[in-house]
Amino acid sequence: MIVVAGEALIDVIISPDGTIRAVPGGGPYNAARTLGRLGADCTFLGVLADDRFGQLLRHELAAAGVELGCQRPTHAPSTLAVAQLSEGGTAEYRFYIEGTSLPMLSAREAWSGLPASFDALHVGTLGILVEPTASVLEALVDEYSNRTLIMLDPNCRPAVVTNYEPFRDRALRLIAKADLIKVSDDDVAFLFPEGGFEQVRDGVVARGGVILHSAGPGPIDVFTRDGNGQVTPPTGDIVDTVGAGDIFGATVLWSLMESGWRKGDQLGLEDVMPAVRVGAVAAHLACQRAGAEPPTRAELGESAAATPRAAA
Secondary structure (H helix, E strand, O other), rough: EEEEEEOOOOEEOOOEEEOOEEEEEEEHHHHHHHHHHHHOOEEEEOOOOOOOHHHHHHHHHHHHOOOOOOOOOEEEEEEEEEEOOOOOOOEEEEOOOOOOOHHHHHHHHHHHHOOOOOOOOOOHHHHHHHEEEEHHHHHHHHHHHOOEEEEEEEOHHHHHHOOOHHHHHHHHHHHHOOEEHHHHHHHHHHOOOOOHHHHHHHHHHHHHOEEEOOOOOEEEEEEEOOOOEEEOOOOOOOOOOOOOOHHHHHHHHHHHOOOOOOOOOOOOHHHHHHHHHHHHHHHHHHHEEEOOOOOOOHHHHHHHHHHHOOOO
């Protein structure tokens, strides 16, 4: 059982030709849908609105086989992210958060929405930024990190960060307790503008954690306790990159847990690299579709079998 806690929102995607479409999104929400489509037992812990967008978000979770931890909807409107796509498919985001559903996750709702037992907790993106949700998620990590796998994808959104130091401090506290951490070049630049990432990274792997460092379409660096490796993602036509990082990280977590990873297990490079390759294939499949649309387990298996082994 995997719990994914954080925000669900609507991505309002504006294509270069001016076409507008609204699709389900939000880093944790995308991760939960990915896990559900891959066949994992997954609970999404976040508050959804009672508007049409909220109904759409709820429907897509159910279609992916994901349980909703917080059943009671809020009258606050759904959170929106406006994603303006470049000709190459990359997205520039603007967020509409104040007074919406995202900040509505209370401690009472969070704890009552948890399943009786679970093996991993996934947090990140706006969920670790916007209060009071951010404090609730950090409290969950504090409570469960000694017995549950923790995955962190900070997925930093600088345009939304109004108080940098408190956000960075929280991110560092979460990094110190996470077992699997996915960061991008942008995350590293934002959290470590004056350097120091290497020291933090080395501290994580020294205690047995795993760090995945992505660089857009470039190779993914993998850091583990017994060595480092690199995975080159598949190449091909791209529709857009919306949600690709979320889908990649969730797929790696799923693959590692499918192979038996549980809290306290020490993973080496040979344990992690196959999962990263599978995650890269999942992200590539998502990039060939509009919006954050993760592959099913069958689609991933077919594509992974047809994809040449990435260089390590």
